[in-house]
Amino acid sequence: MYILYIECIHNIFREISRNTDLFYLFVYFAKETDAQGNAYIIVYGGWMMENVIELQNIHKSFKGFQVKDFSINVKKGYVTGFIGGNGAGKSTTIKLIMNLLQQDSGTVSLFGMKYKGHEKEIKERIGFVYDENVFYENVTLKDMKKIIKPAYKNWDDKIFHYYVEKFELPLNKNMKNFSKGMKMKASLAIALAHHAELIIMDEPTAGLDPIFRRELLNILHELMQDGEKTIFFSTHITTDLDRIADYITFIHNGEHIFTKEFYKIEEEYAIVKGKLDLLDKETEQEFISIRKTNVGFEALTADKNRVANIFGDFVIMEKPTLEDIMYYTKKGW
Amino acid sequence: MFNLIFKDILIQKKVFLFYIATLVIYLLVDISPILIVVVYSLTFINTALSYDEKDNANILLNSLPYTRKEIVSSRYVGVLIFTSLFIMLTYGGRFLLYGKEASFSWKAILLIMGLVMVAISFMLPVFYKFKRQYLVFFAGALVGIYLLMKNLLVPNLNNALRELTQKFLTLQETQMYFLAIFTIVILYIGSWLLSIRIYERKAF
Numbered sequence: 001m002y003i004l005y006i007e008c009i010h011n012i013f014r015e016i017s018r019n020t021d022l023f024y025l026f027v028y029f030a031k032e033t034d035a036q037g038n039a040y041i042i043v044y045g046g047w048m049m050e051n052v053i054e055l056q057n058i059h060k061s062f063k064g065f066q067v068k069d070f071s072i073n074v075k076k077g078y079v080t081g082f083i084g085g086n087g088a089g090k091s092t093t094i095k096l097i098m099n100l101l102q103q104d105s106g107t108v109s110l111f112g113m114k115y116k117g118h119e120k121e122i123k124e125r126i127g128f129v130y131d132e133n134v135f136y137e138n139v140t141l142k143d144m145k146k147i148i149k150p151a152y153k154n155w156d157d158k159i160f161h162y163y164v165e166k167f168e169l170p171l172n173k174n175m176k177n178f179s180k181g182m183k184m185k186a187s188l189a190i191a192l193a194h195h196a197e198l199i200i201m202d203e204p205t206a207g208l209d210p211i212f213r214r215e216l217l218n219i220l221h222e223l224m225q226d227g228e229k230t231i232f233f234s235t236h237i238t239t240d241l242d243r244i245a246d247y248i249t250f251i252h253n254g255e256h257i258f259t260k261e262f263y264k265i266e267e268e269y270a271i272v273k274g275k276l277d278l279l280d281k282e283t284e285q286e287f288i289s290i291r292k293t294n295v296g297f298e299a300l301t302a303d304k305n306r307v308a309n310i311f312g313d314f315v316i317m318e319k320p321t322l323e324d325i326m327y328y329t330k331k332g333w
Numbered sequence: 334m335f336n337l338i339f340k341d342i343l344i345q346k347k348v349f350l351f352y353i354a355t356l357v358i359y360l361l362v363d364i365s366p367i368l369i370v371v372v373y374s375l376t377f378i379n380t381a382l383s384y385d386e387k388d389n390a391n392i393l394l395n396s397l398p399y400t401r402k403e404i405v406s407s408r409y410v411g412v413l414i415f416t417s418l419f420i421m422l423t424y425g426g427r428f429l430l431y432g433k434e435a436s437f438s439w440k441a442i443l444l445i446m447g448l449v450m451v452a453i454s455f456m457l458p459v460f461y462k463f464k465r466q467y468l469v470f471f472a473g474a475l476v477g478i479y480l481l482m483k484n485l486l487v488p489n490l491n492n493a494l495r496e497l498t499q500k501f502l503t504l505q506e507t508q509m510y511f512l513a514i515f516t517i518v519i520l521y522i523g524s525w526l527l528s529i530r531i532y533e534r535k536a537f
Binding site for chain 1: 336339340343344346347384387389390392393395396397398399400534536537
């Protein structure tokens with residue numbers, strides 16, 4: 001009887017998690033005995049790892065560029081670095097996520113909701129930092145706040161002023177006199193002032209000096225402490241991600257190559273260096289792409305252990321940087 | 334939605350003094366208040382559109398919790414509010430300057446509203462579909478057509494228009510007014526719906 005009941009619940013949960021792809025289910029069974037000696041089973045269960053952003057089978061074509069069968073998930077409570085070369089489709093993806101662009105087919109959902117019918121609810125919870133200037137140039141930050149504030153239900157003036165002070169932003173200067181870094185900080189102050197749960201940033205560090213970049217990364221690091229916020233962060237300065245990203249999503253030519261935990265990339269991928277005579281048709285299959293020179297080859301593999309088994313001590317293996325991965329993937333495509 | 338309308342005023346608040354100063358001059362020269370209000374309203378709206386276009390405002394507004402419907406609708410409602418504002422400013426100014434001698438008629442107000450609404454009905458869908466610079470082309474083309482008509486078809490077009498205005502202002506049949514109001518309102522709503530349709534499909 002108990003067993004049947006539990007089976008039933010378990011199946012329902014499994015169906016939910018399969019159909020929505022929203023949750024990872026964990027269920028834990030325990031056998032207990034009560035005072036009378038009757039045995040019963042306790043089920044502990046819960047949902048873990050919520051996806052904040054889900055793109056499923058997105059198709060979108062433009063003149064000369066298309067995104068094909070594109071799916072990505074962004075996990076709640078983590079920083080996801082979104083990498084890819086110029087023209088890989090990063091901005092397009094961000095625009096799809098922000099509903100600035102509509103897909104030809106496929107679904108976009110944020111916080112488990114679709115834009116249709118939930119546009120305001122979703123955008124209430126998103127903060128955005130764009131690469132390009134989106135502020136009215138002849139308006140001061142003070143007036144910009146007056147324009148933006150009424151759009152949000154849970155705007156907090158205190159938080160806004162806290163960050164304006166912290167970032168040393170001038171309230172009475174026209175936005176056109178703001179440097180790129182200041183505009184970025186202003187966007188961030190706005191995002192934080194309305195308690196955004198998801199912060200989407202399109203190339204926030206491009207064009208910033210190193211000191212500024214480090215400052216930004218520290219701020220983001222601080223924000224992540226409570227575990228409630230999610231950051232989705234596109235960049236091609238991959239060293240920024242070493243410091244804060246938990247997950248890396250890599251796209252190339254409008255296709256999703258992988259989404260992995262940062263530490264796993266280092267575990268799986270390797271740069272392999274060796275002599276040219278090690279390469280033949282068969283062994284070349286082991287690599288994503290190979291760069292040959294007169295003295296030897298350098299290649300990227302996505303399966304470090306396998307390559308170690310095949311080549312043994314004849315090759316040198318090194319930890320790849322994200323840049324290496326981007327470079328070799330682009331080459332091998 | 335009213336936040337979006339308020340935004341247009343906030344952005345142009347520095348220019349507002351300039352608007353008022355020139356308005357006073359025009360009033361002193363005694364130019365037709367109908368012309369003043371129509372020109373000022375259209376200028377104001379055009380400036381608002383140019384700010385929105387120049388500064389990537391579409392990206393900002395669409396990233397804030399507004400629907401595209403609201404963004405477009407705020408323009409159409411805003412036009413009516415701004416025009417009413419300029420009507421109040423102009424007629425208020427005239428009253429201050431000329432006292433009770435200043436003419437005021439409901440028909441003039443109707444005419445102003447009608448003209449602005451007709452102009453906007455054509456302007457906004459073009460603005461949303463193409464870029465604002467095309468509006469300039471359109472305006473240029475309209476002036477061209479106007480001049481052509483003046484030269485070829487109706488040599489005294491200016492006078493004809495003036496007479497038409499006079500006729501409208503002295504028209505007695507209320508039925509005609511209702512017909513005109515009805516037509517313009519239908520045109521305005523049609524344009525409104527068309528703009529929403531265009532804007533909802535737009536990519537930024």
